[in-house]
Every structure is written in C-alpha cells, then in structure tokens.
Amino acid sequence: MGVGSAQYSHQLDNVFTVGERIEMIRRVLAKEGLLNRCLIVPIPDIGQHALWVSVVLQYCPKFDVVYTNEPLTRRLFLEAGFRVEEIPKFNREVYDATRIRRLMIEGGDWESYVPDEVASFIKEIGGVERIRDLTRSDKVVKV
Amino acid sequence: MGVGSAQYSHQLDNVFTVGERIEMIRRVLAKEGLLNRCLIVPIPDIGQHALWVSVVLQYCPKFDVVYTNEPLTRRLFLEAGFRVEEIPKFNREVYDATRIRRLMIEGGDWESYVPDEVASFIKEIGGVERIRDLTRSDKVVKV
Amino acid sequence: MGVGSAQYSHQLDNVFTVGERIEMIRRVLAKEGLLNRCLIVPIPDIGQHALWVSVVLQYCPKFDVVYTNEPLTRRLFLEAGFRVEEIPKFNREVYDATRIRRLMIEGGDWESYVPDEVASFIKEIGGVERIRDLTRSDKVVKV
Amino acid sequence: MGVGSAQYSHQLDNVFTVGERIEMIRRVLAKEGLLNRCLIVPIPDIGQHALWVSVVLQYCPKFDVVYTNEPLTRRLFLEAGFRVEEIPKFNREVYDATRIRRLMIEGGDWESYVPDEVASFIKEIGGVERIRDLTRSDKVVKV
Amino acid sequence: MGVGSAQYSHQLDNVFTVGERIEMIRRVLAKEGLLNRCLIVPIPDIGQHALWVSVVLQYCPKFDVVYTNEPLTRRLFLEAGFRVEEIPKFNREVYDATRIRRLMIEGGDWESYVPDEVASFIKEIGGVERIRDLTRSDKVVKV
Amino acid sequence: MGVGSAQYSHQLDNVFTVGERIEMIRRVLAKEGLLNRCLIVPIPDIGQHALWVSVVLQYCPKFDVVYTNEPLTRRLFLEAGFRVEEIPKFNREVYDATRIRRLMIEGGDWESYVPDEVASFIKEIGGVERIRDLTRSDKVVKV
Numbered sequence: 001m002g003v004g005s006a007q008y009s010h011q012l013d014n015v016f017t018v019g020e021r022i023e024m025i026r027r028v029l030a031k032e033g034l035l036n037r038c039l040i041v042p043i044p045d046i047g048q049h050a051l052w053v054s055v056v057l058q059y060c061p062k063f064d065v066v067y068t069n070e071p072l073t074r075r076l077f078l079e080a081g082f083r084v085e086e087i088p089k090f091n092r093e094v095y096d097a098t099r100i101r102r103l104m105i106e107g108g109d110w111e112s113y114v115p116d117e118v119a120s121f122i123k124e125i126g127g128v129e130r131i132r133d134l135t136r137s138d139k140v141v142k143v
Numbered sequence: 144m145g146v147g148s149a150q151y152s153h154q155l156d157n158v159f160t161v162g163e164r165i166e167m168i169r170r171v172l173a174k175e176g177l178l179n180r181c182l183i184v185p186i187p188d189i190g191q192h193a194l195w196v197s198v199v200l201q202y203c204p205k206f207d208v209v210y211t212n213e214p215l216t217r218r219l220f221l222e223a224g225f226r227v228e229e230i231p232k233f234n235r236e237v238y239d240a241t242r243i244r245r246l247m248i249e250g251g252d253w254e255s256y257v258p259d260e261v262a263s264f265i266k267e268i269g270g271v272e273r274i275r276d277l278t279r280s281d282k283v284v285k286v
Numbered sequence: 287m288g289v290g291s292a293q294y295s296h297q298l299d300n301v302f303t304v305g306e307r308i309e310m311i312r313r314v315l316a317k318e319g320l321l322n323r324c325l326i327v328p329i330p331d332i333g334q335h336a337l338w339v340s341v342v343l344q345y346c347p348k349f350d351v352v353y354t355n356e357p358l359t360r361r362l363f364l365e366a367g368f369r370v371e372e373i374p375k376f377n378r379e380v381y382d383a384t385r386i387r388r389l390m391i392e393g394g395d396w397e398s399y400v401p402d403e404v405a406s407f408i409k410e411i412g413g414v415e416r417i418r419d420l421t422r423s424d425k426v427v428k429v
Numbered sequence: 430m431g432v433g434s435a436q437y438s439h440q441l442d443n444v445f446t447v448g449e450r451i452e453m454i455r456r457v458l459a460k461e462g463l464l465n466r467c468l469i470v471p472i473p474d475i476g477q478h479a480l481w482v483s484v485v486l487q488y489c490p491k492f493d494v495v496y497t498n499e500p501l502t503r504r505l506f507l508e509a510g511f512r513v514e515e516i517p518k519f520n521r522e523v524y525d526a527t528r529i530r531r532l533m534i535e536g537g538d539w540e541s542y543v544p545d546e547v548a549s550f551i552k553e554i555g556g557v558e559r560i561r562d563l564t565r566s567d568k569v570v571k572v
Numbered sequence: 573m574g575v576g577s578a579q580y581s582h583q584l585d586n587v588f589t590v591g592e593r594i595e596m597i598r599r600v601l602a603k604e605g606l607l608n609r610c611l612i613v614p615i616p617d618i619g620q621h622a623l624w625v626s627v628v629l630q631y632c633p634k635f636d637v638v639y640t641n642e643p644l645t646r647r648l649f650l651e652a653g654f655r656v657e658e659i660p661k662f663n664r665e666v667y668d669a670t671r672i673r674r675l676m677i678e679g680g681d682w683e684s685y686v687p688d689e690v691a692s693f694i695k696e697i698g699g700v701e702r703i704r705d706l707t708r709s710d711k712v713v714k715v
Numbered sequence: 716m717g718v719g720s721a722q723y724s725h726q727l728d729n730v731f732t733v734g735e736r737i738e739m740i741r742r743v744l745a746k747e748g749l750l751n752r753c754l755i756v757p758i759p760d761i762g763q764h765a766l767w768v769s770v771v772l773q774y775c776p777k778f779d780v781v782y783t784n785e786p787l788t789r790r791l792f793l794e795a796g797f798r799v800e801e802i803p804k805f806n807r808e809v810y811d812a813t814r815i816r817r818l819m820i821e822g823g824d825w826e827s828y829v830p831d832e833v834a835s836f837i838k839e840i841g842g843v844e845r846i847r848d849l850t851r852s853d854k855v856v857k858v
Binding site for chain 3: 212
Binding site: 149150152160161162163165166169173178179182183184185187200201202203204205 | 578579581589590591592594595598602607608611612613614616629630631632633634
C-alpha cells in the first residue's frame with residue numbers, strides 16, 4: 001500500500017503526517033490480522049508527473065498490478081505499460097474524505113465514517129483541532 | 144527558443160513533456176527548413192522569480208533581445224536591464240492554447256488550429272486521451 | 287523578526303524580494319532607533335509544514351515565545367510545545383496588506399497606509415509598476 | 430525500522446533502491462515470523478542535518494527510543510531530547526557493509542555474510558553486476 | 573545530444589554553464605553543416621540515479637539507442653531495457669577532458685586539443701581565467 | 716554581512732546552525748556597539764553557482780561592493796560586473812577556522828582564538844561535544 005504525498009501534512013488535503021497516516025492504517029490492519037500480508041510504503045511527491053512512476057518503482061518492492069481510482073495515477077502507469085485496475089467502491093458518496101473532513105470541521109458525526117481505531121487515534125493527537133485551525137485565516141480582505 | 148516549465152507535464156497547463164514539446168517544434172521547423180537557424184532550449188522552472196533571469200542566462204547561449212508577451216517574464220527581464228520586445232500576435236482569439244485544449248477535451252475540431260505536424264504527433268502519442276484524463280477526478284464532494 | 291517566504295518575490299502575495307522587505311523594515315527600525323534591539327531574519331519556506339518549526343529554529347537565535355496571528359504557524363508551534371502569543375491588532379481593517387496592494391494596483395492613496403520610509407523605498411524601486419505587471423496576463427481564454 | 434537515504438541508489442554506499450532494501454528486510458522478517466511486529470519505513474535524506482529529526486518524526490509513527498550506532502544520528506536525537514541506545518554489535522569486523530561490498534566487487538564469498546534470502550534476492554536482480562559497474566569509470570586521467 | 577549536469581557550472585568538472593556548452597557544440601556542428609541533423613538537449617541532474625532514465629526520457633524526443641561510455645549511465649539504461657552502444661574512442665589518452673583542463677590551468681597548449689571554434693569561444697568568455705580561479709582556495713590549513 | 720550555507724549545520728565545515736552563527740556575530744557586534752551599523756543576513760546555498768549572485772542580490776538590501784577572499788565568490792561577482800574587494804587578513808595562519816576546529820577536536824586551547832562572547836556561547840550549547848561527534852564514524856572498514 002503506497003501512501004502518497006508523504007512529505008505533506010497540516011494541509012486541508014493532507015491533514016496528517018505520513019507517520020500518523022501509517023499508524024492509522026497499521027492499527028486497522030493489525031485488528032484485521034492483515035499486518036503480515038501488507039506492506040505500507042510512504043512515497044513522497046516529486047512534483048514532476050513524468051517521473052512519478054519511477055518514484056513509485058524506486059520506493060516499492062516489485063509489483064505487477066496497480067490498483068487506483070485516481071485518473072492521473074492511472075494514466076501515468078498506463079503510459080508506462082502497467083496493468084491498472086480499479087478499486088471497487090464501497091458506498092462512495094458517504095465514505096468520502098472531503099465530506100468526512102467537513103464533518104470534523106463543522107462538529108458533525110465524523111466518527112461513524114472511519115474505523116474505530118482511526119477515530120480514537122485522531123482524538124489522541126488532537127486531529128480535529130488541527131483540521132479546524134487549517135481552515136482559519138488572519139486575512140481580512142480576500143484576494 | 145526557450146521552452147519553459149521544462150520539468151512539468153501531464154498538467155492541464157503543461158500537457159506534454161518537454162521532450163514531446165521539443166519534438167513538435169522540431170517537426171515544424173524542419174518542414175519550414177529553419178532547423179539550422181533556431182536553437183530549442185528547454186528551461187526548467189526554478190520556482191523563485193528573482194532567480195529566473197539567471198536561469199535563462201545559464202541555459203541559453205548569449206542573447207541580446209528577449210521576445211515575450213508574458214507580463215511577468217517581461218518585467219523580470221526589464222528589471223535586469225534587458226531589451227524586451229513583443230511577439231506580433233496572429234489571430235490571438237482563435238490560436239489560443241486554452242481554447243485549443245478545450246476543443247481537444249470536448250471532441251471539437253482542434254486539428255485546424257495547430258500545424259499538421261503537431262496534430263499528427265499528438266495523435267501518435269495519444270495526447271487527446273491524456274488531456275481528457277487530466278480533467279477527470281475521483282473526488283465526489285468538491286472542496 | 288522572522289521574514290518568511292524568503293525565496294519568493296514578484297508574486298501578488300510576495301511582491302518584494304526578501305532583501306527589499308528587510309530594507310523596508312530596517313529603515314523604519316532605524317528611524318525609531320530600534321535597530322540594536324531587533325534582529326531581522328529571512329526564513330525560506332520549506333514547503334513541508336511538519337518541518338517548518340525546525341526551519342525557524344535553525345535560522346533564528348534561541349527564542350522563548352512566538353508572536354503570530356497566522357493560524358497555521360500558531361498551530362505548528364503549539365504542537366511543538368511552544369508558547370504562542372497574539373500580536374495586538376491596530377486598525378486591522380485599514381492596515382491590511384491585500385487592501386493596500388489593491389490601492390497600489392488601482393492608483394489609490396496607498397502611501398497613507400505605510401510608513402513614509404516604506405512609501406519612498408517602494409517608489410525608488412518601481413514597486414507600484416511591478417505589482418501592476420503582476421496582475422496582467424497574456425491569456426485570452428480563462429481556464 | 431527506518432531505512433534512510435531512501436531516494437538514493439546505484440551509488441557505492443547505497444547500491445540498492447529503497448524498494449529493493451525493503452524487500453530484503455521483508456523477506457528476512459517474514460522467514461523469522463516477525464513481519465507483524467515490525468514496521469519498515471523508508472526515510473528520504475533532507476540534506477539539512479538540523480531538520481533530520483523532524484523528518485524522522487514526520488515519517489514514523491510515534492516512538493520513544495532511538496536505536497542507532499551512527500554518531501551523527503545519535504547526536505541529532507540527543508540534542509532534540511530523545512533517549513538514544515546503541516545497537517549491540519554482532520561480530521562487527523566481519524559483518525561490515527563495506528567489506529561485504531568489496532567481496533562482491535572482487536568475486537569473493539559474500540554470500541556467507543548475508544542472510545540466504547538476501548543473497549538470493551541480490552542474485553535475482555543482478556546486484557553483483559550493478560555494484561561492479563558502479564566502481565568503473567571512463568576517465569583516463571584522474572583528478 | 574544530451575548535455576548532462578545542466579544546472580552546474582563554475583566547478584572543476586563542469587566549468588561552463590550549459591548555455592556556454594551548447595554554444596560550443598552549436599558552433600562546431602554549424603561549421604560541419606550538421607545543425608539540422610542534430611538536436612542539443614540540456615538535461616539537469618536529478619541527484620537520484622533511479623529516476624535518471626525517466627528524466628532523460630522526459631527531456632528528449634523519443635530515441636531507440638543510447639550512446640555512452642559512462643558506466644553508470646550504461647547500467648541505468650540497460651536496467652531500463654534500452655539498447656546501449658559504446659562511442660568509438662578517438663585517441664582517448666590525448667583528448668581527455670581532465671588533461672585538457674590541466675593544460676589550461678598550467679598555461680600549456682590546450683588549444684591544439686579542442687576544435688578552433690571552441691578555443692576561440694573559451695577565450696572570448698575568459699574561460700581560462702575562470703578555470704584557474706576554480707583551483708584557488710583561501711584556506712590556510714587543509715582539512 | 717552575509718552568512719552563507721545557511722541551511723547547513725552539524726557538518727565539519729558548518730558545525731553550527733545559521734541561527735547559532737548569527738547569535739555569535741550578534742554578541743560580538745553588540746559588545747563593540749556596532750549592531751545598528753550592520754545587518755546580518757543568512758543566505759542559503761542554491762547549489763548552482765550560475766545562480767549564486769542572484770541569490771545574494773535577492774536576500775540582501777542593495778549593495779555596491781562585495782568584500783570576500785573566497786576565489787569562487789570573487790569570480791562570480793566579477794563576471795556579474797560587481798566591484799570586489801579583498802578583506803585585509805589579520806594573522807591568517809593563526810585565526811584559521813580549520814585550525815581552530817582541530818584544536819576543539821583535540822582538546823587544545825581554542826578559546827584564545829575566538830572572541831570571549833563566541834567561546835562562552837559555544838560552551839553554552841555544547842559545541843565542542845558536537846564537533847567531536849562529527850568526527851566519529853561507526854564504519855569499520857574504510858572505503
């Protein structure tokens with residue numbers, strides 16, 4: 001499992017450090033007894049799409065198939081000659097990262113849409129306060 | 144001829160790799176018999192405008208005049224003491240990159256607005272499929 | 287006094303080089319006789335929020351309290367265990383960077399909202415012309 | 430387990446890509462039945478020692494103790510207030526990376542000094558040929 | 573023709589800017605009437621060998637064969653599945669960059685070992701003075 | 716006063732963070748009553764010599780003369796058309812950074828060769844222990 005944008009955090013799209021994201025995945029995999037069948041690999045963005053496939057190849061053990069629903073990732077791996085498969089979506093309208101972050105910001109019931117291990121970890125590290133701060137600004141006049 | 148943003152590709156504003164962009168220019172210049180009078184130089188963005196003039200000077204053989212219509216490039220070279228000239232516009236409303244990309248995305252007649260060599264090269268490398276994929280997203284809720 | 291985004295300039299949000307920004311601050315501090323009580327430190331953005339506190343620590347002499355109104359900076363230093371204080375606001379609606387830049391672009395009376403030393407320096411280096419150029423574009427069709 | 434210098438490979442000191450290094454470790458841990466008790470985390474070098482501790486904190490789940498024999502890593506974590514412990518050395522004169530690489534280059538018996546899984550993996554990917562090529566040069570006169 | 577290490581100059585190994593190197597090659601090709609059969613492409617080093625092939629592919633139009641005598645470049649392209657050919661050496665002991673630079677530093681007859689166009693260009697830009705300065709140091713005690 | 720290599724520290728050539736270096740200079744200037752006549756500006760290395768002059772211009776307020784004894788800096792500013800002056804040397808054989816660092820490593824009398832403010836600051840932050848650690852290695856076989 002590649003965890004992308006590894007160097008980013010404290011952004012609305014990447015709230016958590018890659019270490020925190022790995023910990024969330026690890027706790028869920030541990031509970032499901034899957035830890036010895038999965039490898040979690042953080043992969044930093046290189047900022048140059050033409051190099052992205054090489055970066056993934058560099059960070060990961062050899063793989064045969066790429067599973068992704070992200071159109072750019074899919075295109076880049078297709079152009080590089082890889083087999084790319086879709087990830088079956090499970091109730092995508094509800095389990096959507098942007099929607100869940102919005103619930104966190106607005107004080108809604110976000111805990112129901114993430115695994116229990118993830119919910120308790122996010123509370124442990126003050127994740128809700130962090131995401132709320134990320135939406136604040138000290139600007140008066142908007143550009 | 145400087146080809147800027149050399150490290151970028153697979154973005155809506157920079158669809159093609161710099162190698163692909165050089166190839167398009169090269170084919171047109173070859174057809175016009177101008178190859179031995181032009182030098183095509185890819186120039187990477189440095190991301191720091193105050194260094195941009197130095198980057199261009201570093202990548203290009205000595206030059207006396209800068210031809211550009213881009214206001215930031217014009218200002219940076221003016222502040223560095225260069226002579227900057229405008230490029231005469233030819234039917235600018237019609238030969239506009241954003242408009243042509245939109246035609247490609249929407250299945251319109253984009254081929255009429257680029258040289259034949261460019262149109263056939265773009266088809267050769269699946270450029271239309273690429274630009275369409277770049278407009279797709281797997282997000283459900285918009286930020 | 288940390289001057290952030292040190293590597294950027296010629297952008298709407300960072301019009302001036304960090305050297306120019308230092309010069310503006312220096313002239314005001316000199317007039318107020320405060321130069322020997324302040325240290326002005328340019329700090330480049332690292333682009334990775336999780337490293338930002340370490341970058342500030344690396345560039346600055348030891349400090350005990352952080353004064354900032356910027357929510358992200360405040361959060362990052364709080365998470366790192368620092369004491370963070372607000373800067374008392376003085377007539378914030380009027381002395382707002384975005385509003386003053388807008389006055390410069392539209393030919394309004396911006397000089398009344400910056401110290402005299404800053405106004406004369408900005409004229410000295412053609413700052414108003416620069417900021418106006420930064421708002422121009424050679425694009426016809428908007429994305 | 431942090432695997433440092435993650436972005437480097439094909440160098441005498443970092444012969445293998447980080448993906449290949451992860452694979453070697455993974456195969457040994459798998460054989461020992463330790464996969465579900467360890468987490469392997471690639472960590473890229475940032476090239477600025479003052480930021481290194483923050484990079485490690487960013488990439489790894491929370492940790493309490495740092496195990497290392499590398500003096501610079503030890504110093505950086507000590508200065509950041511961490512507890513740092515030595516890794517007990519096992520026959521260090523013999524199991525030394527530089528010595529084993531030298532055996533590979535000179536055609537000696539290197540296989541005896543690495544786990545069987547690692548030896549077979551290195552042969553699988555042509556690692557010995559790679560390391561030999563890295564010692565070659567096309568220079569005639571030495572600087 | 574790829575001109576590597578494009579971002580470096582004023583180093584003993586890369587004395588000239590990539591723009592100056594392009595100009596030297598261009599003058600020789602022009603004299604030989606080969607300008608319309610060659611494309612000169614500056615390629616910046618990425619500092620990560622595992623990405624190097626992708627960088628070259630990104631900067632260059634499509635190619636089928638790689639000509640190089642540099643062992644690392646050869647290995648990287650071989651691992652990526654390319655056909656790699658040697659460049660026939662012509663009097664390699666004499667036409668050696670390190671040796672010619674040494675002649676420039678020591679005031680020897682370097683002009684006999686480069687094309688006339690290159691010799692006159694190097695004199696035009698004060699290249700000999702530059703290379704001599706690069707060998708100087710203001711250090712007293714050596715590390 | 717430009718303080719170069721601003722992003723480096725914990726290296727034999729750049730032992731201290733740029734914040735620590737600024738603090739040393741600041742304490743000496745304060746004692747001499749020179750703080751309001753000097754500006755201390757940290758300048759990060761860009762790693763590309765052809766851009767170095769632009770980086771210095773970007774970080775510093777406008778200047779007319781460059782004082783340096785470093786041959787590369789001198790050459791780069793001369794090529795950019797600046798006036799460059801030497802710094803008069805004061806007992807250079809004795810007040811040499813490499814020699815003083817060696818005294819620190821070997822337990823010699825280094826305090827006599829730096830200002831009192833610097834000596835006490837270095838002790839305050841454990842600078843001698845740091846520089847000694849930087850000379851250590853956990854390698855057994857040398858490359």
